[in-house]
Amino acid sequence: MSQNQTNKKLVSFIIALFLISLLGLVYTQICLKQNDNNRMLTTISNQKLFLATTTDKLDKKLGLMADKLDTYAMLLSTGKISMPEFESELSNEKLWLNYGIVGVGIAEVPKLRSNGRKHFHRNYWLNLTTRFESQQDSNNYTLNTQENAWFNDTLKNQKPQWSRSYYDNSLREFIFSYSAPVYDVTHKNIIAVLVVDFDSQFIDSIVSQNIGQKYTSIISRDDGAYIYTDNTDKVLNQVSLSKITNKNSIEAQTYQYINKNHCNQVCSLALSDNSEKHLILYQSLKKLPWTIFADYTTQQLGSLNRESDNSLTMLNIGFWVISLLLLVVLVNLYRMSKKRTFKTLWQLSALVSLILVCGIVYVWKISNHLYYRDTSKAIINxxxxxxxxxxxxxxxxxxxxxxxxxxxxxxxxxxxxxxxxxxxxxxxxxxxxxxxxxxxxxxxxxxxxxxxxxxxxxxxxxxxxxxxxxxxxxxxxxxxxxxxxxxxxxxxxxxxxxxxxxxxxxxxxxxxxxxxxxxxxxxxxxxxxxxxxxxxxxxxxxxxxxxxxxxxxxxxxxxxxxxxxxxxxxxxxxTFGDAVITTVIPPMVIIMILFVTMLTISKKGNKSIEFKVNSILSASSGMLFTIVFTHVSLRNKITSAIMYIEYFYLMMYIVVPLIPINAFLFATKKFPKINFASNLYAKLLFFPVISFLLFIISLWRFA
The missing domain is CATH 2.70.170.10 (Neurotransmitter-gated ion-channel ligand-binding domain)
Known part of the structure; x- marks a missing residue:
């Protein structure tokens, strides 16, 4: 078989490998994209479930309390129960001892006293978790105060009301309330207001236990006022989305849409501002006049998914590097078919080594952004x-x-x-x-x-x-x-x-x-x-x-x-820099010294550099002892299964003895391929082979 036929077969083989590598690259790229899409869909599905669970719990817990209060208000209005009976029922009903309830009260409609001021009398039962403590007070009535808003709104609208969060001076804590009017059936006028007060932390705890506070807000359907958000200042300052001046903001766009499109199940909305895209999930509560929504950026959604199987990513990197290597080899084979020189061979060796080293460094770098710890048993809600x-x-x-x-x-x-x-x-x-x-x-x-x-x-x-x-x-x-x-x-x-x-x-x-x-x-x-x-x-x-x-x-x-x-x-x-400087650079320096030692193997004499097998053997022995000492020191510090860095040392245990063996075979002059051009093949293959082995090991260990 002629040399030309052999070269053609080699080129055909490399082209076939290149095409297979390209197919593998395209396939893994498509799979990665599909996996990313599937993970994103799974993340969105999970967040929808968390939002639905949060909405359901708010509806059930707060709605149940509101229904109970409405029932008592009706019974008091119709005279079916008296105040002492109401207090007795309250004490016996364990439901009212819920941790989120601060207390239950009834306030009479203010009456004008002889001093010209209005007073209103209130009975209040403070929740001590195991029992109620009865309290009574009589205060001056002021119309336009945040603390009395729950009372005033109920009188004004003559129907049950949910208040916004406010600070109650007598209770000394932030609360929100549900109030229901009690009527005098005969005269058909309101004589008192029944109220249940909730700790403002109650909503906070339900949200944090499920979807989490970071992305979530609750607003009033009437005017877009914040009932709850992770920025409590917006709640206490009674910020309303309907009054936001920047109508292009994500908050304003969200309110404009959900105000027109009420949704009793979880619905989604895609929005964008000048910098990034947002996904809005929202749902209207059934028993409360509120809407809950969660705002996620694309980056935030990605952070909620922690896939720990990285084999496909490493396979994709492998196909990228191999495709590039084969392309470089094909280009240089074409160059050598026109003009074959040692310079071209050295360029090919250097380029192949550089590509492989870049591939190794990229694997190190990308491993910092991948997940290797199984968090499937994490308690996140x-x-x-x-x-x-x-x-x-x-x-x-x-x-x-x-x-x-x-x-x-x-x-x-x-x-x-x-x-x-x-x-x-x-x-x-x-x-x-x-x-x-x-x-x-x-x-x-x-x-x-x-x-x-x-x-x-x-x-x-x-x-x-x-x-x-x-x-x-x-x-x-x-x-x-x-x-x-x-x-x-x-x-x-x-x-x-x-x-x-x-x-x-x-x-x-x-x-x-x-x-x-x-x-x-x-x-x-x-x-x-x-x-x-x-x-x-x-x-x-x-x-x-x-x-x-x-x-x-x-x-x-x-x-x-x-x-x-x-x-x-x-x-x-x-940290990437610390790992490279303290651990990776020392073995890399040793590999460089080994290569320089191999360069001394030559037929041509030189006054400055003289080839002697004994000298190479001594240098290799010194390098071997250095490697062994470094490896043992590492093992004394860390006792573990085989570590990634140890493959560097294990490979050098093989490479170091091969250098004096190569020198000895070169000195015997019995192997023409070894002696060709002063040991050219061994020198050309030194870095590409070592880099290729380290690249394969890196893909395997970080997959």
Whole structure:
């Protein structure tokens, strides 16, 4: 077979590989696009479900209270129950002891006194979570005050009313109210107004437990006034979307559309401003004159999806690089068919090596934006939390033990410091909300922590809760995954459980403290100024894990419930620059020195450079000891499964002995291909082969 025929077959083979690679590239690109679209649709579907759940819970909880109040107003109006009977019913109805209800009251229509002022008398029953405390007051009546708006609007409109949020001086907290008129049936006039007051945090807690506060607002259908939004100033200042001067703003466009298109199920609306696109999800409440909507940018929707299967992405990068390599080879083969020179071969070797190195660096860089931690068990809303609580409630009923007592818990990490590769010191605060008068249940302990210091720093007692704050410092031995070292993707976790192990206490995430936990990337619970040298924060979430300490104390398994420990996880990734400088550059320098050593292998003598097998053997031995020492030092610092960086060392264990072997074979002059042009083939293939192997390893390890 002639040389021309061989070359033609080689070219045909490379062209076939190039076409196959292009097909693979197109296929993976289409699959990635489809996956992105499917993930986006799944994210939108989930957010629609969260919005529908939020709307349903607001409708059920607030609507039920409103219906109850309407019933009592009717019974009082018709005289079917008296005030003492109403108070008795109120005390016996556990529904009114809901944590969101501040109290229930009835205010008489103001009467003119002898001093010329109007007074109105009010009976009020304050909710203490386990019982009502009766109060009475008589105040001067003022017409145009925010505090009396609920009363005045009911008198004016002569029908039940929902108020906006306001500060009640007597209760000393922000509330919103539902009021219903009580009539004198005989004279057909209003004689009193019945009211139920809700803590303004009640809406906050329902929203944060489901869809999250970050994106969500509730407005009045009448005038677009904010009932709820994450910016509380808008609520307290009674900002109305109908009065916004900039009609092109997203808020104004949203109000204009939903005001004309009421929707009793979740509907969507695509809008855009000058900079980015927005997706608006909205739904009208059935029992309340409100509309709830959530506003997402495209970037925010993307952040709500954390796909951890990266194999298709790495396959796509592989096809990109291989297609480019084959194209470069074809172009240079064409050049060599016109004029074959050593310079062309060196250019081809350098270009192939450069493309592969760029591919490796791109894999490192893009790995910083991919997800490698499974967060499928993250507790991001109340629905997921309820699925856990349901299991433990069933166990408590089966074993005839006391009911599960849920303790909303928030954790803030103020500082984090790595003591070594596996031990980390954390400090921060824990905020908890305990039932009233339950001091025996107070207390927090850290699972798997040592040298822990925890101090109670504050207690705030309200009519319904005891808010307890702790400050802590603890050392935790973490089981970090170093398989991607030095481009790590790990998590710092802190597991907490009750000190009192003999009560069925279950710590739960306090959604309202964090304004919702649906966005893991938001890094809720991590101080904004927290810096961990060599690492960056990628997100945070809560989950449950087995509480080994509780299992030890639960001797009687027939009456004990294995409640879990609440675990706060901080997702972290290694900073790119630090990883490259401290870990990757040293082996790269060694590879460069090995290549320079190989360049000394030559037939031509030189006064400055003299080829001797003994010299190359000595240099290679020195390099080998350096590599072994560096590798052992790394292993002493980190004990893990084979790390990514170790493949660099394992490859060098093969490359270093091959250099003196190549020099020896060259010196024997028995192998023409080795001796051709002073060991040209080995020199040309040195960087391309090493780069190709590292590229394949990188794709495999980061997939």
């Amino acid at each position: 109340q629905t997921i939390l309820d699925s856990y609580i349901k299991q433990y409630d069933a166990a408590s009923q089966l074993k005839r033990t006391e009911s599960i007592i849920k303790i909303p818990t928030a954790i803030i990490i103020d500082s984090a410091e790595f003591l070594n590769s596996y031990n980390i010191q954390l400090s921060g605060h824990i905020m908890q909300r305990y039932p009233k008068n339950s001091e025996d249940a107070w207390g927090v302990k850290f699972n798997d922590g040592f040298d822990a210091k925890i101090t109670q720093t504050g207690v705030q007692k309200t009519n319904r809760y005891d808010h307890v704050t702790w400050s802590f410092q603890v050392k935790i031995r973490e089981n970090f995954d170093y398989t991607h070292y030095p481009f790590n993707h790990g998590s710092i976790w802190l597991a907490v459980s009750p000190v009192n192990q003999y009560k069925n206490l279950l710590f739960t995430p306090d959604f309202s403290y964090y304004n919702g936990l649906t966005d893991i990337n938001a890094a809720n619970g991590v101080a904004r100024n927290l810096i961990i040298p060599g690492w960056y924060i990628r997100g945070s979430y809560f989950n449950y894990q087995n509480d080994s300490s509780r299992m030890v104390n639960n001797v009687n398994s027939y009456s004990a419930i294995d409640l879990p420990a609440l675990t706060f996880n901080i997702l972290i990734g290694a």
